[in-house]
Amino acid sequence: MRQRTIKKAVELVGIGLHKGVPVKMRLEPLESNSGIRFYRRDKNRYIQLCPQNVIDTKMATVIGEKDVLVSTIEHLMSAVYSYGIDNLLIVLDNDEVPIMDGSAIAFCMLLNEAQTLEQEAPKRILKIKREVKVTQGEKFVALKPYEGLQFDFTIQFSHPVIGKEKFNFEFTKEGFLQEIARARTFGFLHEVQYLRSQGLALGGSLENAIVLDDKKILNPEGLRYEDEFVRHKILDAIGDLSLLGMAIMGRYEAFAGSHHLNHLLTLELLKSKDAFEVIEAPAQYSQRFNIGAIKTA
Ligand SMILES: [Zn+2]
Numbered sequence: 001m002r003q004r005t006i007k008k009a010v011e012l013v014g015i016g017l018h019k020g021v022p023v024k025m026r027l028e029p030l031e032s033n034s035g036i037r038f039y040r041r042d043k044n045r046y047i048q049l050c051p052q053n054v055i056d057t058k059m060a061t062v063i064g065e066k067d068v069l070v071s072t073i074e075h076l077m078s079a080v081y082s083y084g085i086d087n088l089l090i091v092l093d094n095d096e097v098p099i100m101d102g103s104a105i106a107f108c109m110l111l112n113e114a115q116t117l118e119q120e121a122p123k124r125i126l127k128i129k130r131e132v133k134v135t136q137g138e139k140f141v142a143l144k145p146y147e148g149l150q151f152d153f154t155i156q157f158s159h160p161v162i163g164k165e166k167f168n169f170e171f172t173k174e175g176f177l178q179e180i181a182r183a184r185t186f187g188f189l190h191e192v193q194y195l196r197s198q199g200l201a202l203g204g205s206l207e208n209a210i211v212l213d214d215k216k217i218l219n220p221e222g223l224r225y226e227d228e229f230v231r232h233k234i235l236d237a238i239g240d241l242s243l244l245g246m247a248i249m250g251r252y253e254a255f256a257g258s259h260h261l262n263h264l265l266t267l268e269l270l271k272s273k274d275a276f277e278v279i280e281a282p283a284q285y286s287q288r289f290n291i292g293a294i295k296t297a
Contacts (some may be wrong), residue, residue, distance in 0.1 A: 001123045001281040003086040004030040006114035012106065014098025017060070017072055020202030023094040025076075027114055030087040032121035035245050036080065038063070039068045039091045049077070051243045053268040057259040059200075061240055064095075071096040074239030074259065075185075079107035081242035082176040083116055086123060094100075101223050102184035102208040104235055107179060122280040128250030132275045134264045139256040141237075141265045143275075146251035151234045153254045159188075161217055165230035171238075180238070183231035186210035189218065237262055244269070246278065 012027040017024070036049035044121065045068045047053060056062035060072040070090075076097045080088060082104075090097075101108035133142035149171035156164045169180060187201075187209050195201035210228065211218045225231055240262035241248055254261070267276060 003032050003121045003123050004084050004116045005031075005087040005117045005119060006085065007117045008114055010110050010114040011096065011112055012100075014100050014106070015203040016094055016096035017099040017203045017208065018096055018200050019094070020204075021094065023092060023098045025057070025097060025098055026091040027110065028051045028089040028091065029117065030089050032087060032088040032119045032295075034089075036077070036085075036088050036090070036242075038073075039089055040068055040070065040095070041091055041093050043068045049073075049243055050245060051263065051270060054243065054263050054287075057263045059259075061243075061263070063257045064252050069095055072095055072099060074236050075100075075102075075104045076178075077105050077242045078235050078237070078239035079104040079111060080183065081238055082125075082171075082181070083108070083111045084173070084247070085111070085116060086117065086245075099185075099203060099208045102210070103232070104181045104239075108181050124246045125279050125281050126244055126246040126248050126250075126280055127277050128248070128269075128275065129277060130275045132265065132272050134261050134268055138199055139258070139261060141252070141254040141257040141261040141266065142158060143248075143259070143269060144251045145237075146249070148251075149248055150251040151159075151237055152251065152255075153230050153232050153233045153237065153257065155233055155256055157229075159212065161212060162229050164228045167227055167230045167234060169231075169234050176238070179225075180231055180235050183228045183235050184208070184210050184224065185232055185236075186212065186229055189213045190194065233257060241266065247281075 006029050011029045013022050013024050016023045021182040038047040053063040061074045062069050062071045062146045064070055128143050128145050133143045153164040189211055208220045243266055
C-alpha cells in the first residue's frame with residue numbers, strides 16, 4: 001500500500017458559499033510525504049492540512065490564519081480521502097472551496113478526470129488502539145478499534161421531515177461513491193435568512209443545499225436519498241477526520257456530531273499517544289481492510 005497523488009492537474013470553477021463569487025480551484029500533484037497543501041494564489045501563501053491549522057468550525061471547517069484562510073474544505077477533503085490521495089496541492093484564488101451542489105460528487109468527478117498515481121513511499125495508517133471520545137451534553141463523537149473503517153452516525157432533529165436518522169457505513173471507495181458522495185448539505189430557512197443578514201451564505205441557494213422551513217423541504221426535486229441528512233453527516237465526518245493525514249483504521253461513532261466535535265476528536269486523539277499507532281501497511285492491506293481507496297483499474 002503506497003502513497004498516492006494525482007496523475008495530472010485539473011481545475012474547476014464554482015461559486016463560494018459565503019461570498020457568492022466564482023472561485024477557481026486547481027488540483028496539482030505533489031511528491032511523496034508532502035501531505036495535502038492549500039495554496040492561496042491571491043495571497044501567495046501556503047496552508048498545510050492538519051488539525052492544528054483549523055481556525056473555525058462553526059458552519060464549516062476552516063483552516064489557515066486570520067487573514068489567510070480557506071473555508072468549507074470538508075466536502076473536497078472527503079472526496080480526496082476516499083480516493084486514497086495522500087499528496088495534493090489545492091490552488092485557490094479566493095478564501096473558500098467552491099460549494100458546487102453541496103455534496104462531494106463534483107470533486108469525485110474531478111478526481112476521476114485527474115486519475116490517481118501510486119508513489120514510492122509507503123502509505124501510513126493510523127490504527128486506533130483504544131476508544132477516544134469527545135462529548136458535549138448528549139452529543140458525542142468517538143473513535144474505537146476496528147479492523148477496517150466504519151462510520152456509524154445518528155442524528156435527531158425535532159423537525160417533521162428529519163426526525164431520527166441512523167446510518168452505518170462500511171467504508172470503501174465504491175461505497176462512498178454510491179451511498180455518500182451525492183448527499184447534500186442542509187440548512188434551515190431561518191438560519192439562511194440570519195446568515196444573509198450577516199453578509200454570509202450569499203452564494204447559498206436551493207442549487208447547493210437542502211433547505212427546510214418549519215414543516216417541509218423547499219427544494220422542488222426533493223431528496224436524493226430518503227436519509228440524505230445523516231449520509232451527509234458521514235460525508236462531513238470523513239472530510240474532517242482526513243485532517244489526521246493518514247488512512248484511518250477504526251470505527252467512528254457519533255450522535256449529533258458536528259465539525260466542532262470532529263475537530264476536538266482529532267486533537268484529543270493526537271494527544272492520547274496510547275490510543276493509536278502509526279503503521280506502514282503491506283500492499284494488500286487496503287483491499288483487505290477497506291481503509292483507503294480500493295485499487296481500481
Ligand atoms: Zn457538509
